[in-house]
Amino acid sequence: MMYDWLFSLTGNEILAMFIVSLLPLFAFILPFALIAVLAERKVSAHMQDRLGPMRVGYHGILQTVADIIKLLQKEDLVATATDKTLFNFAPLLVFMGSYAAFAAIPFSGFFIGSKIDLGIIFIVGVTGLVVAGILMAGWASNNKYSLLGAMRAAAQIISYEIPTLLIILTIVVLTGTLSLYDLSEIQTAYFWNWLIFGGPFFGLQKLLLIPLMILSCLIIYTSTLAEVNRTPFDIPEAESELVSGYHTEYSGMKFAMFFLAEYANMFAVSAIVAILFFGGYQSPFGYLGNSLGWSWLVPVEQFFWFTAKGLFFVFVQMWLRWTLPRFRVDQLMAFCWKYLIPFSFVILLIVGLITLM
């Protein structure tokens, strides 16, 4: 959609493709990261009865700008014994992994990177790059703590991809499409058509699906939380044990790259959960644009609803971070293999039977 509109505008394929691929980064991820870093510190502050950053700008608004400037002018330390090429490439790979996921995410009916019909599988595949980046960072910084952290991160992310995939399979079995755009289109018109409330089906089928969908939403939310290394699964950068895991040796712009990747990943993950279960960019109670007749308002409303849902889930991630303690590595694995995977298999089985009904 956007690509065609831009192509008609500029007439030059490469330019249009270039703009489309850069738009999510500059239009969405950087502003989001700006807000998210500040929001995390403010939310955590108020949850702990304190005020959080108050000095830079009114109530600490410009705090993230200050952070970025600090990180920019910080000296970019590279320890002598590190493996230079891997050390420098790792943050890029981690950011590439999480930024590429935004290509297939439909921000609104009009504003979508590329409407590939393998959307969800592409995203899961691309976020696999992050594991390679983390392992590279852990190994290259030649420090025992980061090595331990990287090992843990690799084991954790790989094993938590299985429940994510299984839940995605149940959604695909249910709706029959892999493309995120079609998934969002299926869940149109009012919130009870969202997949969390059983999707666009009728009668007994919908009623049976509701508990399963709620449970599978819970499972995919926890497992994607683990993929992003957020508490209670933030063992790779467990401050109290491993100082700060794989990005101990990084400083300056490289550290900012890791930081940005983490927040971009956070939003990507909550966007996936929003699309799969909460109707992507569909508004819960109809569009103002349709009732008022302004057709250009609908994509804007869709964009608004999409970011609202995404931000809500990001808030829940922050909320969890400041409430829960941290898992131990073997408990983390046990939780994934003994609880999430069996549950998601059972759900996949039952949903398969229901769709046959």
Add this chain to the structure above:
Amino acid sequence: MALKTEEMVLNMGPQHPSTHGVLRLELQLDGEIIIDVVPHIGYLHRCFEKHCEAMTYPQVIPYTDRMDYLASMYNEFGYAVAMERLLKIEVPERVEYIRVIMGELQRIASHLVALGTYGADIGAFTPFLFCFRDRERILHLFEITCGARLLYNYIWIGGLSHDLHPDFIRLTKEFIKDFRPNLKELNDLLSFNQIFIERTANVGVLPLETAINYGVSGPNLRGSGFKWDLRKDDPYSVYNKFDYDIPIGTGEKGKVGDCWDRYFVRVKEMEESLKIVEQAIDTIPDGDVTSAIPKRIKPPEGQIYTRVENPRGELGYFIISDGSLNPARVKVRAPSFVTMQVFSELCKGWMVADVVAILGSVDIVLGEIDR
């Protein structure tokens, strides 16, 4: 042919976020499993005992504060009780009551630090700040009474440096009224959280025989299910005038004597201390607090060993006087010093993350270990 695995020696070095001070743990690791822990101490050694030999008796008190800097009121209390027994001084009733109130408030403050940092070690950062917010109220109480927040020099030999501040009683009552719901909230947030239980139950179990053999004391010993509290078993001051009971580890969430038991014993102990403070506040007699302070302290030649129930365990003072103005020898039996010996036995076979959990549950302070 068995796979040859090479042991990795990891230094949880003196500067590490969760070693509660400057302690170096040399871990021999096989992957993540710990084969052996060798603690190295001495980084915070300030020759307390050598100082004491050059100081007069009242001048030693500011030094006792700096030993266990999280419970310095109780260090002074121990030293004062030891000296009063050596000099056979009778202290007025009001002084004893104020000392009990201050000691128990200090126990709550010290436990709050222990529980808060323990939550932060396991990963939950919010309870840490809740605990420190409540502890701030207690430090304010100390500040209005004797002027200092952490190192008080308040309990002197034979009395106190200041009397209670006029609105101390009112502020303490307010604190107690506000603190109870906060304690319940802390329980909801941390103690009964399934992940916290998962991380602490059945971890680092301290069997009772090794505990007694090593001489472990305080919440760590009571966590292993042994009802032993010096306030009742070797009574000093006016503790026998109040009724409170001694919480012990019951193995509620796992085996008796695991990290969770030691943690929960401290939570229940805080409730008991609240009870003591309440009773002491209501029945505090009047009187002058500085009447029994001797002008020049020259004890007869002799030696005495006295012990008090410090928030971290049994704090013993062994004082030898040779009749002069300065003590000949002051040896302090620090509870954390003894607990640190058991630590390497507690950690065998657990994982790196558990070393942090066990170290947090054992609640040591390096100022006391290194003296």
Add this chain to the structure above:
Amino acid sequence: MKTAEEIFNKLKEKFGSSIIELKTDKPLEPFILVNRLEVDKICLFLRDERDLLFDSLMNLSGVDDANGEKIKDETGLETINGGTLSVYYHLESTNLRHKLTLKTSTEREKPEVVTVTEIWKGANWHEREAYDMYGVVFLNHPDLRRILMPYDWEFGYPLRKDYKNPEFYQGMKVPY
């Protein structure tokens, strides 16, 4: 619940010569003077005897009695030679609720006392500290090293009365 005299008599008829005497003249607690090479046998008996059951060692502390003859050299620093270093053991029985103090003293030049680590494992670090501070060598101690001072501190034993601070320690000025 046994008093010091009863315990002393019990030990006297069991060990005879190695229990030297019961001192009650100095105020407060009486203590039993014990021969320094028999300490572990006595402590094992104290721990395992049915009606003594001293199952926990509260405190083990080294003391410099400073009773040797003092020689003042030209700069006014005195060195003591002769005299004794002594080690105090404070024992306690948690179920019979009674306490006991033992004392052994060794001469200053070659201080040696038998270790009690096999009996109470808690004594390990206390003995290492007594060695670190006073130089009392505990025979067959598992690993007798310095514990509080730096491991390679070879300027003598700090808590002795005639201890002099070294001028430099590995290039760092010691008294600032």
Add this chain to the structure above:
Amino acid sequence: MRDYIVKFWQGLFTILIGMKVTFKHLFVPAVTIQYPSVKPQLPERERNRLYVNMDDCIGCDQCSRACPVSCIEIETVKSIPGEVLGTTSNGKKKALWVTKFNIDFAKCCYCQLCVFPCPTECIYMTDVYEFSEFSRESLVYDFVTLLPEEREQKKKNFEELQAKKEAEKIAAAKKAAEEKAAAQANKPEEPKSDNKEENKQ
């Protein structure tokens, strides 16, 4: 199997309780204050920086003896009989010039042991806690109110007085020696003079 389900359910349940607690705290007002702009209100018994009111100080050296870290150095000079040093607030006459009164706040441990023994209560603790410096030497506070020249002057006066006293003493001693010598010298003459008187009678 039963505890498998119970553990899962209990885990979920306790997580939700924990989240309820932190959510409730979103709306609790913050307890922290913005330090540089909002200064904490300190109680009046606060123990921070020492202050010595030199008018009342009689140089009795009690505080420096009571200090565990000996961070107070005092030097006094006796006053010449003629001088008037004024009286302290509670009427005690001062007899010593205090020529040096330094407190080294880098060493001070703020334990207030020096405040109690002071007879004229001239040393007490204020609630000033922001006095950090760039160099350790500038933390050594000099409380003496005399100008450096005056201090030298006082010392010189006292030395002169000492010298004068010595001189007098030597003189007195010499005089006494002479008298003694003179006494012996005229002792032999006196007996002669007595004989003459006896002869004359």
